[in-house]
Amino acid sequence: MPGTVGRVPTPAGPVPGAAAPGDATVAGRQWGETTLGPYESWDPAVRAAADVVLASPAPMALHLGDQLLLLYNEAYADLIGDRHPRAMGRPAAEVFAEVWQHPGVGEVVEHTYRTGEPFLEKEIPLPLHRAGGGLEQAVYTRACSPVRDSLGRVAGVLSVVAETSPATRQLQGLSDFAAALSGTLTLDDVARVALRYAITSFDADRVSFAVDEGGSGGGWRMVRRVRGELVDEADERLPPLWRRGSTDWSAPAVVCARTGRASFSDDGQPLREIAVDRHDQKVRALAAVPLRASVVRGALTVGYRSPHVWSAPERALLAASAELVGQATERARRFETQHGTAQLLQRSMLPENLPGLPRLRIAARYDPGVDGNAAGGDFYDAFVLPTGDLGVVLGDVAGHDVQAAARMGQVRAALRALALNDARPDQVLTGLDRLVSSLGAEAGTHELFVTVAFGVIDVDREQLTLASAGHPAPLIRRCSPDGAPGASFVDVPSGAPLGVGYRPGTRTVQFSPGDTLLLFSDGVVERRWQGLSHGLARLAESVAMAPSGDPRSLCAVASAAVPGATEDDVAVLAVEYALRPSRSARMEVPAEPTAPSRVRHWMTAQLTEWQVAESVIGSAVLCTSELTTNALLHAGTAARVEVDLSPERLLVSVADSGSRGTVTRARTETLSSRGRGLGLIEELSDAWGTDPTVRGSTVWFEILLPPA
Known part of the structure; x- marks a missing residue:
């Protein structure tokens, strides 16, 4: 196509925003000096398009002719900043030289010009000049349409560009926020997600989240986050830093939560009365929005260090965000109540303190499964026998409910009583098998399964005697004479679980100074879609490569040895035979x-x-x-x-x-x-x-x- 714009010698009409009729300038540009020729010679259809562009309050631009020369209105001039007025009548590729070749920028206009196909793209980042110089990355919705002359030929491209407002982008991010909140379990989790979202989505200087203490005295607790505050993966491992206050705490977040009314301060010192440091003192604009939850009272605040007028879209976004946080907070409160009860029951049946012996160091670890709301049946114990030897046990009662936890307590207590009378592992498990069978008959069920591994460590003889009833074989980490550690599973007869026909059998192995025994539940090595052998191999490899045989460290290593989530509880017990007393x-x-x-x-x-x-x-x-x-x-x-x-x-x-x-x-x-x-x-x-x-x-x- 030639580089003209459908030249037809037609008298020019008045052009909005341009000089008087007959003047050779349109929007301050001498078009006669360009390849398009004088404005008066343009095709009527093209001039009509120019009239619409110049009169429109929305940012619009025409890219005309083979060179895609720019003609645009005042709103578009605001977008391109100090490129105006030199951009008028110049090729778009020259005006936007630094970004024209970027994907989705110049190629879109050129494609529409060549093919006549319209184009619409939402949420595209375009780096445009702003007043004062420099590039600023902003997000736009852009539409490109062909402009045709009176003969139907493509004479240029109409580009309509609308910047997506921050509030609009924030509203579109609510779905991501809701998805993140859906994965939270505790109030600490909700606080982390809510604060991270608020400070980034609103580009705020300070945000906070407050919630009532529920049934623990009627007070309040609040956690905040400040722009630039160091929060990394290591920091996230520990709970957020909650501040606590009385029922009449004057903090704006608490007042908002207590009254249920939102408050918006454009300029002032809204945190003056409760400021704990300079971060609070510098806040001048603050919005506090209640959670609107039915059971939990709370609020979300967003603050800036400079005056800030809270627009209607921002207020709507804050209200929507607070409602999502309120729903997540209620779920978390219910979870924590159930979880706390279940875990208190679980842990109250486990030994609070493990024995301390001169040459044997002992540690244990218990982590609930994915659910965490149900009390499980995993248990461990370590106790000194009348002979001076150490008895160690780790087992699993089938089930994840209060009944399973109660039976676990019965089994653990009975095992210790049997061991204190006769510590031979096979005899202890034989007596325990009779108890489990009796409990099953009493409950009228044949589905009471208990797996357990019980061992006795004789320090003087440097021996370990083990018996197992359907439980994973224990692991021993040994140090070879050259100092290189290795790990191997004890070849102990497994047999059937207790209650379904256990047959006694033991295995005695060497347990020397420098060795560490590791007993574990199947939750350590079992993962969905993976074979058990894979988990056992990963566990042995991780234990062998551990920096030391310290039992506390090995418990942590074992718990994290097999990647992926487990739906089962995780219990680990480790005993180290120290080279020398500590x-x-x-x-x-x-x-x-x-x-x-x-x-x-x-x-x-x-x-x-x-x-x-x-x-x-x-x-x-x-x-x-x-x-x-x-x-x-x-x-x-x-x-x-x-x-x-x-x-x-x-x-x-x-x-x-x-x-x-x-x-x-x-x-x-x-x-x-x-x-x-x-x-x-x-x-x-x-x-x-x-x-x-x-x-x-x-x-x-x-x-x-x-x-x-």
């Missing part, structure tokens, strides 16, 4: 701001007395201080620091006694940063992890010691 010490830490400092002094003195290398002391003291800080912030209760030193490693654990206490107020400079602390622990320790306990949680770390 030294241990503990400190009770009060719930007060000076506690981390006291822990640092105590740790330094204790490790110095034990002649630990200074480099290890520095790392251990810093990590312990961080864990103590986290325990005080998250639980608000007293904590316990335990230190265990062996010739191979230093193990430190910090245990709290709950997660629903009142958080102690402390100055910001007194308590260190969560993200920084966890990053330090990752960097300075050889292994670390968290273990749930009967009344709280334990966070631990291990540092391997250099050879003497």
